[in-house]
Amino acid sequence: MTTQNLRGRTAIVTGGSRGIGLAIGQRLAEAGANVVLTSRDQESADAAAAQVNGNVLGVAAHVAEDDAARRCIETTLEKFGSIDILVNNAGTNPAFGPLIDQDHARFAKIFDVNLWGPLLWTSCAVKAGGLGERDGHSGVVVNTSSIGGLSSAPLMGMYNATKAALIHITKQLALELSPGVRVNAVCPGVVRTKLAEVLWKEHEEALAATMPLGRIGEPVDIAEAVTFLASDAASWITGQTLVIDGGQILGDAAGFRAGADG
Template sequence: MSEHNGVIPDIAVDLTGRTAIVTGASRGIGLATARRLAAAGANVVLTARRRESAQEAAAQVDGPGAVVGIGAHVADKDQADACVDETMQRFGRIDILVNNAGTNPAYGPLIAQDHAAFAKTFDVNLWAPIAWTALVMDAWMREHGGSVINTASIGGLGHEPGIGTYNASKAALIYVTKQLALELSPKVRVNCVCPGVVRTRLAEALWKEHEQEVVSLTALERLGEPDDVAAAITFLCSDAASWMTGEALVIDGGQRLGEPGAFREGSWPAR
């Protein structure tokens, strides 16, 4: 267990007066991020496929600013456009976009995937972040600046059996993050986070039946929690990260480092 014993410390961030959209915010990393941004003072728009789900999530978020739930399927351009329009009508600005919505309907070897599952994965995980970024650019950021954060994955930095389609979409999202950081500079910063195995519904297949095995392979000896990632996203949105753009910030408790046991004091051979 790490030094904070599972309790995520607060980060001194002030986003008062800013407005954020968080896609895929009905649960998990998206909901945790909405809570963090709202606590920092931002107005927050949470999206989910169903308006009821978005509104139920918004009811769980507290902060000094306004919190709104809007239904919008991220891969539906018309719904995305309507969400951005409604945000501008309510708040008159969009300073932060968190492209968090993701999906993974494709499992197995790449050459075994049908086109429908492949297309859905890339529509949600890659095309949607580009489309939403274009919309907020036109609505506000091109003239006034802002920050875009994409939720990628450490899967986009390596290879794993069974989830090659998902990981390929996240690898592409990391590339897109860097491309957009150049294209939208200097006014708009674009970064991404690359979580490891986090306790979310999307990642359940990676941890639920063998949590202790995952923990034993993690240097900090615990699964990630949604708030671990949300804290990093909030930092990237803030002025504290004002000279960061095009970065892929890994948040994985040391999972990419490999099995830690042999490196620890007391496990070395006597000399």
Template sequence: MTVFDFTGRTAIVTGASRGIGFAVAEAIVSGGGNVVVTSRSQESADAAANRLGSAAVGVGAHAVDEEAARLCIELTLDCFGSIDVLVNNAGTNPAFGQVIDQDHARFAKTFDVNLWAPVLWTSLAAKAWMLENGGAVVNTASLGGIGFEENIGIYNATKAALIHLTKQLALELSPRVRVNAVAPGVVRTKLAEALWKDHEQERTNMIALTRLGEPDDVASAVAFLASDAARWITGEIMSVDGGQLLGDPRPFRPGACAEA
């Protein structure tokens, strides 16, 4: 993983007990920063923080719980004195299946976690620190937010909205706060298991770089956007997909006919 400099800086990463969120927290710590990792349970947040070492603190905070989010913001300032980076990574997808088969409860939960939570946490971090002192926000969107795929239509709709929201927030919070997003393709995480677990080879055949993404692949992109290396970048959506958007690369490879 490429290491970016976060010396003297503090990040909050939501949904960071595993997967992409944990890899992002690792990247921040590796770059010399402090990190507050959140998870729905205090136990899992503490476990993640213990794995990261003394530069990390775990906070049990469901992403849509406004009071828990406020307490996390206050604790971060009390412990470390700043909130320089916010990574809105928490996500969910209880609405798996066709759009017309979803009920309101699953629809609402998906939008609450994937869209409202980034608004909530960004608002709190901006008002508590970033608008006055500067900062960077990175949202975890999805390649699905710029495309279409069977069975995850509601999830993709939330990510499409998050992409738009990222650009809107980048405009509203400039020039003190930069707001960007990553749009991962299929990454080997628990949340995305339904997209690859039983047909991994079929999936990798459709990716130019011929493998699924790993959490570290996305974390490096997030760390870049959160760092000073991206100091003149805001309102951008970085696809991190191994070339998935390019389509099936096999017809362009030598010996492709023999492979088929």
């Protein structure tokens, strides 16, 4: 039986100062990994690192800036000697609204952060020699996509386009980096985070009632899945997208429950 024991391995989590990213960092540290959490400013990165028990380092790095990515990769290698796990979690959505109302500035920002960022950090980690097979363990990349990348939704067209593209890039990288690096994606549904507040804050109870599992997600739900994919328990999984959404993508469960009740 394989386990989720990550002792001796080092993980970078981009966008790790709050929400899903912070929960992932906490869970990876609990599994024994050294963890580097990134945020746009050092104060936020340090505050996040202080919330996690273990060998944790906060690093200021804008996810879409080449020099910042390279500096973080170099810092991680200097401090911990390897990069075994890269979680491309940072994301943004400045383009909420109809597609035809978007401008190039918002288009460029959302694609830079949500798509170029994961590709940039993966490239830097691999080319620095820090991400690959080591001590019998594959290197691991986990990209945070979304169920929006698998469907359509009002006002979310631009965000969902970036997440759909990220799913494709996940598959492409899984082939290009095989066999030494496994690349997978997670697709969260509505999770209790600040980024997703517009999707749940004013109507959480009604939304939860439509879901097969009866609640919106918590950051730890995603963190558990990422830790599984990072571990040897997932050693024969690559190029896949794992949906973690309480069944939301299946559709409104309320009518099915009513039918079952009579």
